Amino acid sequence: MRITKTLVVFAAVGTLISAYSLASEDKGNAANGKNIFEQGKGAVPACNSCHGATGGGDDSMGTPRLAGQGYAFIVKQLNDFANDKRMDTTMFTMNTNAKGLSEEDRRDVAAYVNSLATPDVASDMNQVKDLGNQVGVRYLGKAIATYGAPDREIPACHSCHGFNGRGAAPIYPRLANQRYVYLVNQLKKWRDGSRANDLMGQMRKVAKNMSDEDIYNVAAFLTSAPLTTVGNSRLPPAAH
Numbered sequence: 001m002r003i004t005k006t007l008v009v010f011a012a013v014g015t016l017i018s019a020y021s022l023a024s025e026d027k028g029n030a031a032n033g034k035n036i037f038e039q040g041k042g043a044v045p046a047c048n049s050c051h052g053a054t055g056g057g058d059d060s061m062g063t064p065r066l067a068g069q070g071y072a073f074i075v076k077q078l079n080d081f082a083n084d085k086r087m088d089t090t091m092f093t094m095n096t097n098a099k100g101l102s103e104e105d106r107r108d109v110a111a112y113v114n115s116l117a118t119p120d121v122a123s124d125m126n127q128v129k130d131l132g133n134q135v136g137v138r139y140l141g142k143a144i145a146t147y148g149a150p151d152r153e154i155p156a157c158h159s160c161h162g163f164n165g166r167g168a169a170p171i172y173p174r175l176a177n178q179r180y181v182y183l184v185n186q187l188k189k190w191r192d193g194s195r196a197n198d199l200m201g202q203m204r205k206v207a208k209n210m211s212d213e214d215i216y217n218v219a220a221f222l223t224s225a226p227l228t229t230v231g232n233s234r235l236p237p238a239a240h
C-alpha cells in the first residue's frame with residue numbers, strides 16, 4: 001500500500017519535472033526580451049512602466065520584483081496568465097499583457113528579466129506603511145519562514161522555497177527580497193483560492209490556515225530576508 005503510494009508520487013513528480021525541463025529547453029532571446037521590457041510590443045505596454053526600470057517591482061502598484069525570479073518560473077506565470085489559469089485581480093492587466101505576447105516573446109522577456117540583478121532589499125517599510133498597508137512583525141515572520149507553525153498546520157516556507165525563501169528553481173520562486181505588498185496579496189489570494197495555479201494545490205494548503213497577522217509577519221521578514229548566512233557568503237546557484 002505504502003509502496004504504491006510512493007510510486008504514484010514519484011510518477012507525478014516525474015511528469016512535473018519533465019514539463020518544467022521542456023519549458024527550459026528554449027532559453028529565450030534576452031535581447032528581444034529587453035526591447036519588450038523597455039518598449040512594449042504592439043498593444044502591450046512596456047513592462048518597466050509597472051515593474052520598475054530594473055525589474056525591482058513597486059509597492060504602490062502592487063507589482064512584484066521580476067529580476068532574477070527564475071526563467072522557467074516566469075515563463076510558467078506568463079503562460080498561466082495567457083491561458084487564464086492565473087487571474088490578475090490586482091490591476092487586471094497581466095492577462096491581457098500575456099495574451100498580447102507570442103509564446104516566443106514570453107520566453108524572451110523571461111530570459112531578460114531573469115538576467116537582471118536582484119536588489120538587496122525590496123520594500124521600504126515606511127513607504128509601505130504610508131501607502132496605508134498594515135505592517136507585520138519581522139521576527140515573528142522569521143519563525144514561520146523557518147519553522148512554520150505546526151500547531152496550526154502551517155509548514156515552514158523554508159522546506160519548499162529554500163533557506164530564507166531564496167528560491168529553489170525551477171518550481172519554487174524566490175520570496176526573499178520580494179515586494180511586501182505583492183507577497184501579502186498573493187498569500188491572501190492563495191488563501192481564498194482566487195490564485196489557484198499552484199502545483200498540486202501546494203500553496204493553497206499552506207495559506208489555508210494563515211491568519212492576516214501571519215501573512216503580514218512572514219511578508220515583513222521575507223522582503224528583507226538575507227540570501228546568505230553568516231560565515232557562508234555563497235549565493236544560491238543562478239535560477240535557470
Ligand code: HEC
Binds near residue numbers: 061065089090
Ligand atoms: C499596468 C501595469 C503592468 C504592466 C505594464 C506589466 N505588469 Fe506584470 N504585473 C502587474 C501586476 C499588478 C502584477 C501582480 C498581479 C497579481 O497580483 O496577481 C504583475 C505580475 C507579473 C508577473 C508574475 C510574477 C510572479 O512572481 O509571479 C509576471 C511574470 C509579470 N507581471 C510580467 C510582466 C511582463 C513580462 C510585462 C511586460 C510585457 C508586464 N508584466 C507588464 C502589472 C503590470
Ligand code: HEC
Binds near residue numbers: 155173186218
Ligand atoms: C509544499 C511546498 C511549499 C511550501 C511549504 C510553501 N510554498 Fe509557497 N509556493 C509553492 C509553489 C509550488 C509555488 C509556485 C506556484 C506557481 O507555480 O505559481 C509557490 C509560490 C509562492 C508565492 C508566490 C510567489 C510569486 O512570485 O508569485 C508566495 C508569495 C509563496 N509561495 C509564499 C509562501 C510562504 C510565505 C510560505 C510559508 C508560510 C510558503 N510559500 C510555503 C510551494 C510551497
